[in-house]
Amino acid sequence: MITFDAVTKRYPDGTVAVDRLDLEAPTGEITVLVGPSGCGKTTSLRMINRMIDATEGRILLDGAPVQDIDPPTLRRGIGYVIQQAGLFPHRKIVDNIATVPHLLGWDKKKARARAMELLERVGLDPGLAGRYPFQLSGGQQQRVGVARALAADPPVLLMDEPFSAVDPIVRTSLQDELLRLQAELNKTIVFVTHDIDEAIKLGDRVAVLRVGGKLAQVADPKTLLSDPADDFVREFLGRDRGIRRLQFISTEGLRLRTDMTGDAAGPWRLVVDADGRPTGWVSRERPDELEPYGTFVRGRDPMRSALDAALLSPSGCAVAVDEDGKVVGVATRETLDEALAEAADG
Numbered sequence: 001m002i003t004f005d006a007v008t009k010r011y012p013d014g015t016v017a018v019d020r021l022d023l024e025a026p027t028g029e030i031t032v033l034v035g036p037s038g039c040g041k042t043t044s045l046r047m048i049n050r051m052i053d054a055t056e057g058r059i060l061l062d063g064a065p066v067q068d069i070d071p072p073t074l075r076r077g078i079g080y081v082i083q084q085a086g087l088f089p090h091r092k093i094v095d096n097i098a099t100v101p102h103l104l105g106w107d108k109k110k111a112r113a114r115a116m117e118l119l120e121r122v123g124l125d126p127g128l129a130g131r132y133p134f135q136l137s138g139g140q141q142q143r144v145g146v147a148r149a150l151a152a153d154p155p156v157l158l159m160d161e162p163f164s165a166v167d168p169i170v171r172t173s174l175q176d177e178l179l180r181l182q183a184e185l186n187k188t189i190v191f192v193t194h195d196i197d198e199a200i201k202l203g204d205r206v207a208v209l210r211v212g213g214k215l216a217q218v219a220d221p222k223t224l225l226s227d228p229a230d231d232f233v234r235e236f237l238g239r240d241r242g243i244r245r246l247q248f249i250s251t252e253g254l255r256l257r258t259d260m261t262g263d264a265a266g267p268w269r270l271v272v273d274a275d276g277r278p279t280g281w282v283s284r285e286r287p288d289e290l291e292p293y294g295t296f297v298r299g300r301d302p303m304r305s306a307l308d309a310a311l312l313s314p315s316g317c318a319v320a321v322d323e324d325g326k327v328v329g330v331a332t333r334e335t336l337d338e339a340l341a342e343a344a345d346g
């Protein structure tokens with residue numbers, strides 16, 4: 001557990017970057033610091049590994065004040081990932097990843113084996129080991145950055161806008177990869193971003209900071225979206241806060257119709273193949289034309305996916321499927337309406 005106990009950082013020119021911050025980042029969880037530019041996210045992060053020292057207050061790592069631990073020892077237990085990876089340009093990928101093991105005096109073979117294992121762990125082809133950073137894409141470099149931070153298996157990982165320099169598609173896959181890794185590794189992660197969507201996707205807890213380095217709210221993403229502490233948080237969460245909340249509402253209890261593949265279905269009928277997978281909708285007016293459909297996995301996918309599936313089809317209905325893609329039923333506009341009304345009630 002990382003604990004900020006009334007931490008203030010005042011830079012020599014008088015700027016108060018962080019103002020009496022009280023915050024806990026629980027062990028094995030991802031805590032995201034989010035907020036507008038200049039609100040003190042990076043400063044807060046860097047005070048954990050003492051790249052910056054706090055002016056007042058204490059930061060505790062499992063109860064021990066970091067101020068009492070000398071920085072090299074402290075940093076051995078803390079991986080650090082930054083934007084654009086910050087790889088050493090003249091070192092091969094394998095040597096970049098093995099940086100900390102080398103510093104710790106591991107023998108060459110062991111460090112190399114560890115680097116190769118990590119390369120695969122972060123989803124990279126081991127064939128990239130002998131390349132130099134400039135021979136990799138931005139997304140690949142970022143993965144190497146994560147592998148390097150994990151090399152000595154530190155319990156804590158600090159990540160400062162690690163995915164903000166890559167395009168949205170690569171970014172999504174890096175986020176998914178991080179969640180997958182975290183499910184295996186259970187690190188204590190503090191993650192800085194200015195992107196609220198990223199914060200909500202990755203955070204077990206999300207701390208929203210306002211300019212002046214004050215904590216506006218800390219909560220799990222669902223609570224943050226349903227119950228913002230004040231106007232600043234509400235505004236920061238943005239206009240589509242309601243839609244984003246649907247991400248956290250289960251489709252488990254959604255009422256489904258199971259008679260939509262028959263002729264008596266009404267204006268729309270769902271066509272399925274021999275395996276029970278959907279092939280499209282047909283309308284009574286144009287029975288020969290297959291219209292598009294959208295699916296969601298009931299119970300696994302959230303309400304947002306069900307709604308998206310409904311919006312993808314002129315039938316206005318969402319097709320519920322099982323994990324194998326076979327139809328289990330249909331959520332009609334009426335049932336989706338009911339579920340939305342319930343969601344709005346909280």
Ligand SMILES: Nc1ncnc2c1ncn2[C@@H]1O[C@H](COP(=O)(O)OP(=O)(O)OP(=O)(O)O)[C@@H](O)[C@H]1O
Nearest residue numbers: 011013015017036037038039040041042043044194
């Ligand atoms: N070395 C410094 N000297 C003086 N002021 C500084 C210094 N470093 C940062 N600041 C100021 O402290 C405040 C917080 O900066 P910080 O980099 O922590 O914010 P941030 O939330 O990470 O911002 P961004 O999202 O733009 O990276 C800002 O007003 C910044 O200008």
